[in-house]
Amino acid sequence: MAGVTDTVFRRFIRNLGGCGLIMTEFTSADGVLRKKDQKAKRYLHFYEDEHPISAQLFGSDPQVMAEAARMVEGLGFDLVDLNLGCPAKKVVKCNGGSGLLRDLPAIGKIFEAVRAAVKIPFTVKFRAGWNDEEIVCVELARMAESCGLAAVALHARTREMGYSGQARWEWIAAIKDAVKIPVIGNGDIRTPEDACAMVAQTGCDAVMIGRTAPSNPWIFRQIEQYCAGMSEAGGADVCVGPGLRPGRAEQSSAALPGEDTQAVIGIEPAGLRPARPGQRPGPTQSFPAQPYDHPSEADRYQMIRTYFQMLIEEELPDAVGKMKQFASWFTHGVPGGAGLRKAIYELKSAPEILVRVEDFFEARLCGAGAPSATSGQAPARETAGAIPE
Secondary structure, X not given: OOOOOOHHHHHHHHHHOOOOOEEOOOEEHHHHHOOOOHHHHHHOXXXXXXXXXXEEEEOOOHHHHHHHHHHHHHHOOOEEEEEEOOOOHHHHOOOOHHHHHHOHHHHHHHHHHHHHHOOOOEEEEEEOEOXXXXXXXXXXXXXXXXXXXXXXXXXXXXXXXXXXXOOOHHHHHHHHHHOOOXXXXXXXXXXXXHHHHHHHHHOOOEEEOOOHHHHOOOXXXXXXXXXXXXXXOOOOOOOOOOOOOOOOOOOOOOOOOOOOOOOOOOOOOOOOOOOOOOOOOOOOOOOOOOOOOOOOHHHHHHHHHHHHHHHHHHOOOOHHHHHHHHHHHHOOOOXXXXXXHHHHHXXXXXXXXXXXXXXXXXXXXHHHOOOOOOOXXXXXXXXXXXXXX
C-alpha cells in the first residue's frame, strides 16, 4: 500500500512475528528508471533483516518493466511482483494497475519481457476483471502460468467494485482449479478465522493481508497462533501441514504471501492448508478458549511507541504525516483515543507527537495499574512464513 509499507512499517511488522514475505510500496517502473526519482528510490530501500522481500512494480511498457525488474534484481530483492490490481483512477488512466485488465495481450507481453529479464521469481497480483461482465481472472492466471510466472495472487473483487462489497472467494477457487502454480487469495481477511475459512473454501495455497495490517499489526502472529492451536486441539482436518519455509518458487507445495490490492505487505500464516477442499471448521471442533493473543492496552502503547520511535530514527521526510495517519489506526477502540488523535493532528513535530502519546498512555496505565507482563508482546524474530516465489 503506497504510503504504508515503507521500510519502517515492514520491519515493524516483521518484528511482531508471524510474518512470511513482505512487499514494498506500490512503485512505478518508470520512476525506477528515472535516476532523479527520489520517491522510487525510497520505496525500494530495504534492510537485510527484511528478507524475504518482494519489489512491487506497476507499468504498461514491457521493456520499461523488464529494465526495472533487472534493477530490482540487482538491488537484492528476492522476487519481483507486477501489480494489476490498483483501482486508483490516476493509475488506471495510464494503463497501470487494474487498467491493464482490459488488454490481456499487453499483459502477456509484459509477462514475457520480465520473465526473460530476471532470474528471481516473478509473480503477479490482479483483480477478477474490470467489472462483472468482464471477468478475466482464470484466463489471466493460465497465461501467467504458461509464461513461467512463479505464483498468482487474486484480490477477489473487480476494478469497478474498488474496496466495496464482499470479496468473491469463488473466483479464487476457480483459479486454483485452473493452474498448478501457487495461488494466493486476498480480500476480506480481517481475523485468523477469516484466513482459515478462505483456505478451506478455496483450497488456495496462501492468504494475503493488506489493509488489515495497519489497524491490527498483530494479525499475522494471531493467524500463526490460531493454526497452531487448531492443530494441537485436533483440528488437522481443517488446517494441516508444517509451517511455511523460505525457499524457491519451484517448491510448488509451499505457500506464498502477497499483498492487498494496491501495494501492500503480504504475509502467509503457517499451516493454512485444508485436508479436504471446501471443508470449514465445524461446531464440534474443539479449540482453545483463547486461540490467539488479544493485545492489551499496554501492548498497544508499546506498539505505537515502538513504531513512532522507528520513524524518528529513520528520519523519513514524512514522519510527522505518517504518525498522524497511523494514530487513527493504532488508537482505534482505545478509550479517549479520539481526543488523543485530535491532539496529535495539531502538533507539528515528530518528538512532540511521541511525547503526547507517551503522556496519554502512561496516565491511563498508571491509573489502571499497568501490568508487569503482557500477552501480546513478542521479541523481534523471523518466523516460518511464505516463500519467495
